[in-house]
Amino acid sequence: QQQVKQSPQSLIVQKGGISIINCAYENTAFDYFPWYQQFPGKGPALLIAIRPDVSEKKEGRFTISFNKSAKQFSLHIMDSQPGDSATYFCAASEDFGNEKLTFGTGTRLTIIP
Amino acid sequence: NAGVTQTPKFRILKIGQSMTLQCTQDMNHNYMYWYRQDPGMGLKLIYYSVGAGITDKGEVPNGYNVSRSTTEDFPLRLELAAPSQTSVYFCASSSGPSYGYTFGSGTRLTVV
Numbered sequence: 001q002q003q004v005k006q007s008p009q010s011l012i013v014q015k016g017g018i019s020i021i022n023c024a025y026e027n028t029a030f031d032y033f034p035w036y037q038q039f040p041g042k043g044p045a046l047l048i049a050i051r052p053d054v055s056e057k058k059e060g061r062f063t064i065s066f067n068k069s070a071k072q073f074s075l076h077i078m079d080s081q082p083g084d085s086a087t088y089f090c091a092a093s094e095d096f097g098n099e100k101l102t103f104g105t106g107t108r109l110t111i112i113p
Numbered sequence: 114n115a116g117v118t119q120t121p122k123f124r125i126l127k128i129g130q131s132m133t134l135q136c137t138q139d140m141n142h143n144y145m146y147w148y149r150q151d152p153g154m155g156l157k158l159i160y161y162s163v164g165a166g167i168t169d170k171g172e173v174p175n176g177y178n179v180s181r182s183t184t185e186d187f188p189l190r191l192e193l194a195a196p197s198q199t200s201v202y203f204c205a206s207s208s209g210p211s212y213g214y215t216f217g218s219g220t221r222l223t224v225v
Contacts, residue, residue, distance in 0.1 A: 006155075009153065034213055036214075041218070041219075042218055042219075043117075043203050043205070043216030043217050043218050043219055044156070044203070044214075044216050045216065046213035046214065046215075049213065089155060089156065099144060099207055099209065100146075100158060100161060100171070101146075101158075101214065102158075103148075103155040103156040103157075104155055105153060105154060105155040106153075106155050
């Protein structure tokens with residue numbers, strides 16, 4: 001049973017455009033929602049994270065939007081650049097105790113000139 | 114500043130062989146994790162540890178074993194390798210809630 005559903009599987013965006021990746025979760029006990037960025041041959045790296053007490057968090061060109069009632073959250077990449085081409089994973093964890101992350105299936109983002 | 118170090122980077126095993134994937138972190142993190150990554154499937158948790166001497170199963174533990182004798186090391190043991198264990202394995206560590214994971218660069222394992 002997949003607890004975090006991520007879409008789309010792949011995404012092609014023109015340079016300068018907005019990239020949007022969506023995730024939906026089922027477990028209402030989730031209270032920490034990070035996004036990870038992975039380049040080929042590398043391990044994932046933490047990009048940005050949000051908790052459900054806020055509806056939006058912005059760091060530079062990256063923004064997380066969070067909708068608690070719909071159990072959805074999304075990553076927006078503004079002014080997308082070729083260097084943003086990577087695989088993006090959303091994730092969620094349930095409690096403060098052991099912080100086990102459940103990951104989405106990933107989105108391969110390609111930014112074209 | 115090494116972070117999380119995984120060895121080996123690549124390995125080919127024959128069916129039925131055994132091996133240990135090594136993971137070491139130098140950040141004094143209490144929490145450590147092993148994930149496997151398969152195409153289109155995301156990352157699945159195999160085992161995790163919240164401190165030396167404490168380990169627990171994740172979502173896909175069958176065919177694997179772990180130990181955590183020190184804070185720094187968290188090796189993953191594969192016994193009787195099967196083709197279904199062909200995957201990329203990632204070790205990660207964390208200092209606690211809300212601090213995120215630091216991942217190693219992965220081990221690509223092929224079982225033939």
